[in-house]
Every structure is written in C-alpha cells, then in structure tokens.
Amino acid sequence: MVARQHGVYPNQLFHWRKLNQDGSLSAVSGGDEVVPASELSDALRQVRELQRLLGKKTMESEIPREAVEVMKCENGLRAHPHCRGRPVKGVCEVLGVARPNVAEKLARPAGWQDGRYARKTDDAGLIEAIRDAVAHLPSYGYRRVWGVLRREQARKSAPPVNVKRDYRVMRVYGLLLQRRVAPPRPQRRHEGKVTVAKTNQRWWSYGFELR
Structure with a gap:
C-alpha cells in the first residue's frame, strides 16, 4: 500500500528495506563503499576460523x-x-x-603392571620334563614334545600342560628346533623345448606298468 501511494514498485521497496537491514544505507550516506553487513559478518567468521586453524597448527607443530x-x-x-x-x-x-x-x-x-609380563610362573618342573623329552627325542619340535608331556600327564592322572606354555618355555630356554631354510630353486633353462648336446639326437623314455 505504501509503494502504491508513492508510485514505487513493491520489489524496489523490498530491496531498499533489505539494504537498510544490512547497513548499506549508512554506508551510502557516509560516502563509503557499500558492503552489506551479512558479507562483513561472513568475513569476520572466516577470519576467526583461520585464526583457530592457525593456533591448532601451531600447537601441532610443537x-x-x-x-x-x-x-x-x-x-x-x-x-x-x-x-x-x-x-x-x-x-x-x-x-x-x-x-x-x-x-x-x-x-x-601409577603402579599399573601388565599382567601378561608381571605374572610369575614356576616352570622348573616343566623345564626338566621338556629337557628329558628333548634328550631322548632331539628331532621333536614343541608340538611333539607337548604330545609326549600330555601322555605322561595323563598316565599320572595330572592336569595336561598347555601347548602355549610349552612353546613359551622352549622358546625362552632355546629348546626349539631351528627352522629349515628351503634351498633356492634352480631357474628354468628352457621354455618348453628340450635342448640336446649334439645334433640329430632326440630325448626318449619308456614306461612300465603292472596291472
């Protein structure tokens, strides 16, 4: 109604109202460059965010x-x-x-200790049994030694020995078998074609089968 009374389009009135809310009219009256308050607030927000990131990176660099x-x-x-x-x-x-x-x-x-390493176990009897088994069967690994100990414990009606405990004791006292290193495989000398030492020679073979 106000726009009709003064012969102004309603959208122009709404535009002036928005400029007034953003503070642009005060800038126009002062002769300064028109910058809406919303853009100014966005710029200040970006400055604060950059300051926060700068402080974070400075702390991380320390x-x-x-x-x-x-x-x-x-x-x-x-x-x-x-x-x-x-x-x-x-x-x-x-x-x-x-x-x-x-x-x-x-x-x-402050006085916390890892239970896996702070626990004390009495392995004297187990060590003697393992040494006796290894002395008679030097080619046995910890699995076979554990089987021997398990049968002996069953014969005595005693609780079986844990296989992980058996492995730990043998590893600590150096009773494990050394790992066998596989020899390097020879490289293939030909690609599907058998070579001979001289010319006019041929490889042949025969088979014998019983039924």
Whole structure:
C-alpha cells in the first residue's frame, strides 16, 4: 500500500528495506563503499576460523614427531608424556595413534603392571620334563614334545600342560628346533623345448606298468 501511494514498485521497496537491514544505507550516506553487513559478518567468521586453524597448527607443530620412536617400549606406545597441557585429540592426530588406546593408558594408575609380563610362573618342573623329552627325542619340535608331556600327564592322572606354555618355555630356554631354510630353486633353462648336446639326437623314455 505504501509503494502504491508513492508510485514505487513493491520489489524496489523490498530491496531498499533489505539494504537498510544490512547497513548499506549508512554506508551510502557516509560516502563509503557499500558492503552489506551479512558479507562483513561472513568475513569476520572466516577470519576467526583461520585464526583457530592457525593456533591448532601451531600447537601441532610443537608436538615432536620424533617422539614416536622414543615412546615405543615393551608395554606399547605411551603418549601420555606429550599430552600434558595439550589436547589428547591433537596429540593422537599428530603422532598417528589411536585416541581410545591413549585415553585408556592415561587412566591407568601409577603402579599399573601388565599382567601378561608381571605374572610369575614356576616352570622348573616343566623345564626338566621338556629337557628329558628333548634328550631322548632331539628331532621333536614343541608340538611333539607337548604330545609326549600330555601322555605322561595323563598316565599320572595330572592336569595336561598347555601347548602355549610349552612353546613359551622352549622358546625362552632355546629348546626349539631351528627352522629349515628351503634351498633356492634352480631357474628354468628352457621354455618348453628340450635342448640336446649334439645334433640329430632326440630325448626318449619308456614306461612300465603292472596291472
């Protein structure tokens, strides 16, 4: 109705209203270049995002990449010394490790020990039995030695020996058989054609079958 009263098209009125909301009219009155407030807010948002990325990259550059070799030990990869004062996510991304694994290790108490290595087992009796079996059967590997021990334990009505324990004890005390290295295969000297030493010679063979 206002546009009709002043002889202005409605779309032109809507355009002026949008310019007023974006702050363009104040720029026009001041003689400055017209820049909508929406574009200004987008530019400021991009500046803040770039500042955030710059800070993130600066923090990541402070984390030494050589720490991966230093942190490798018997109990695995420990990244908690480098997580002090830094986010765990950024440290894990730079070092290339799994965040759940690092978070689990950060939650461990100071006196934590790996049960796989801290457990003490009495293998004196098992070692003597393995040595006796190997002395009489030197060509037996850990599988056959385990079978001998299992039969002896069954004869004595005793619990059987675990095969993994048998392998571990034999590996620790150097009682395993050495692996046989396969000899290198000779290369093929011809491609489907048998060669002879002299001319006018032919390879032949015969077969004999009983039925």
